[in-house]
Amino acid sequence: MSRVDSSAIRPKASALGRHGGPQTHWTTTLAPYLFVFPAFAIVFIFVIVAALNTCRLAFTDSTLLRPGKFIGIQNFVAIVHDDYFWTALLNSTLYVVCVVPFMVILPLILANLVKGNSRIMGFFRTSFYTPVVMSAVVVGMIWTNLLDPKGLVNSVLESLHIIHSPIPFLSDRWLILFTSMFVTIWLGLGYYMVIYLTALANIDASLYEAASLDGAGPVRQFLYVTIPGVRSTIVLIMMLSTIAAFRVFNEIYVLTNGTAGPGGEDITMSMLIQKEGTGIQARTGYASALSLIVLIVVGAMLILQQIIQKRGEDS
DSSP, X not given: OOOOOHHHHSXXXXXXXXXXXXXXXXXXXXXXHHHHHHHHHHHIIIIIIHHHHHHHXXXXXXXXXXXXXXXTTHHHHHHHTOHHHHHHHHHHHHHHHHHHHHHHHHHHHHHHHXXXXXXXXXXXHHHHHGGGGSOHHHHHHHHHHHHSTTSHHXXXXXXXXXXXXXXXXXXXXXXXXXXXXXXXXXXXXXXXXXHHHHHHHXXXXXXXXXXXXXXXXXXXXXXXXXXXXXXXXXXXXXXXXXXXXXXXXXXXXXXXXXXXSGGGTTOOHHHHHHHHHSSTTOOHHHHHHHHHHHHHHHHHHHHHHHHHHHHHHHO
16 A cells, blocks of 8 residues: 655645745735724824815915915914904913813822722712713703703702802803803813823832831822822823813803803804804804914913923922
């Protein structure tokens, strides 16, 4: 009986095998780029191209119905002489100054209080995060009904004889602004709390044990262990909350039904851009110039934060 040579029936190595053939070259070289390409294409079209087009439009007198022509810096000159611009810039800057400290501090305190694994802590985490997933329309309806002159808040305060007449939360120029700030903080607490919870989970538990053995109480542990342990997260949240606060739109728009308060005195930069850049008479060139100014101002704020942070670390 003749022996069959196993090499005769063994399939020959394919030219597309895994030992240096074209298939290996394609897999290791081209495949990663092909997987990344769809995401890159989306970012390129809807972010990079859109940003470049905004820069181009900022130097034209384009409207919604016609492309317009190049006019240099005339849009920026007109913006400087626009009273609405200075009102919007003041409101947006005030929003950042008032909201960002609370967005940095309160979520950290909440995260430190609810970081346990018990069911009750899980309930509190879910409760604090619930506003994050609510739509702007629902949030507006809730707070409009609560803060209405005949709403729950005024009714309770009047029944307790704390006030004698309803507080105009939704009709006074400054009360609208500070009410919107409160709603913004309420909406953002849960989101930033979750970010802090992730950072707190990475702090070595032995640091708390050592601090406890040294006689440090909860407050000192928070100040000297927790805060240094989440310093990089604090910087991140400062940046995110600064951008979000300066670009605030939904809260004021919904609470004022799009009027930006009496006489438009509570208008923000985002609302001004929306006002100028939408509608039949939209001035897209003017709105694009406003968008560039927002980019510059927010960038300057972030750079200032980095400088202050670096000086604090050096000292």
